[in-house]
Amino acid sequence: MEYALTDKTPDQLATECLIVGIHENSGLSEAAAAVDRALGGAISAIVQRGDIEGKPGQTLPLVSTSGKAERVLLVGMGAAGELKPAQYKEAVARAAQAAADLRAATVANFLPSVPVKDRSPAWALEQAVVATEDALYRFDRLKTRAPARPVPQSCIFGTPVGPEAAAREALAAGSAIARAVSFAKDLANLPGNMCTPSYLAEQAQGLGTRAGLKVSVLEKTDMETLGMGALLAVARGTHEPAKLIVLEYHGNGTSAPIALVGKGVTFDAGGISLKPPANMDEMKFDMCGAATVLATVQAAAELTLPINLIGIVPATENLPGGSAIKPGDIVTSLSGQTIEILNTDAEGRLILCDALSYAERFKPAAVIDIATLTGACVIALGAQAGGLMSNDEALAHELEQAGQEAADRIWPLPLWEEYQKQLDSNFADMANIGGREAGTITAACFLSRFTEAYPWAHLDIAGIAYKSGKEKGATGRPIPLLVEFLRRRARLS
Ligand code: BES
Ligand code: MN
Ligand code: ZN
Helix, strand or coil: CEEEEECCCHHHCCCCEEEEEEECCCEECHHHHHHHHHCCCHHHHHHHHCCCCCCCCCEEEECCCCCCCCCEEEEECCCCCCCCHHHHHHHHHHHHHHHHHCCCCEEEECHHHCCCCCCCHHHHHHHHHHHHHHHHCCCCCCCCCCCCCCCCCEEEEECCCCCHHHHHHHHHHHHHHHHHHHHHHHHHHCCCCCCCHHHHHHHHHHHHHHHCCEEEEECHHHHHHHCCHHHHHHHCCCCCCCEEEEEEEECCCCCCCEEEEECEEEEECCCCCCCCCCCHHHHHHHHHHHHHHHHHHHHHHHCCCCCEEEEEEEEEEECCCCCCCCCCEEEECCCCCEEEECCCCCCHHHHHHHHHHHHHHHCCCEEEEEECCCHHHHHHHCCCCEEEEECCHHHHHHHHHHHHHCCCCEEECCCCHHHHHHHCCCCCCEECCCCCCCHHHHHHHHHHCCCCCCCEEEEECCCCCEECHHHCEECCCCHHHHHHHHHHHHHHC
């Protein structure tokens, strides 16, 4: 979709769908009031009659009006001055969906002119692009008879963002984030037979060419030479060759880079500790961390952020082939530490630990890993927040704040020393599982043994990376959080 800005008032716009906000308690937003005047009080009459209460995200299409717009879409924006950031995003998403349902090709959206609590008009404009693209996204390239569904082609925003330049910047940032989110969704929604480790590597190469990045792909033999025994152990169960993908974006001379490490298990059957069949298809989403890393690097490059950024993606399938690792097997990681693999379904930490050791060579200022790591995290935090665990309080705080700002939240869990003993093994330096209790934390404890050389944070995104059921599909989270984090780091540099 094409986005543009207007400084016209809503009643002056000839559009197929004009979107204006309605407040709870019968108030019209400024834009709605302007249209109301032009329509001789038609909107206030509808609101007075109680057809729309103005609850956040409610929509009411008025399909035939005497104004310049073919249709007016009223959207609930809550009580004036009380609209929370997440409610705003939800309302914009519902509005985009409703405009598409109306088959409008052109849209003029004045929701960004409605004040959002604790947020600037520039934020509202940026997020309007992100939320609109998120709502209109479809993955139908594998349907031979994709339902003809005309989506809006152009969207004009009415916004009070002050100087022209600031508004343009917000639009550009919103578009970059939205493109990253949809890139990641495309990668993650592809089935496991198409999105293989090799496919991820090709996509990384393509991104490198597009964005002018250095991309290298380590093959099995390279990893053997390095001694990545943990990553290669997982890869033994499948015929698909494992890859370690490394992307480098240089935007700030020789300053220490941020490294993002993303779990790239393109299908997790559990290995010999085979998963039960119900919903196993969703384990194609076990590479959402990898998709997040590729997409975030893309956004950083598009925004030409003045930072240095490394993306590292260990990629493999986790299948129960004849050469697969077995419970009880002991392997040696790149760090030299030995691991007793008690459950082959705890594979994410095995590929991540070698990638995290590998990250040391970049002398990073901080390392953030992103992984659909534990079912326990879905139980603990659900789909609202990702889990945050870190060896550095300042870094954890920065990430939490960035998530708060982007309405893409994470929530801390403790990484206390006391949990470490759950990983004790009688036969190796550590076991790869820590029992039923605190499964998300013991997974992070495992990773913490490979991240002592730098400030590190772990984001467990098992609950937020994709949706199940009727809405099954990748979400692109936590890309908005990470882009916000990187922008804040860029401002400090
Ligand atoms: N990829 C899964 C985690 C997962 C589960 C993500 C559900 C999304 C939804 C991971 O590799 C896994 O299998 N973890 C095990 C760990 C256990 C064996 C200690 C789990 O969570 O059950
Ligand atoms: Mn697993
Ligand atoms: Zn997994």
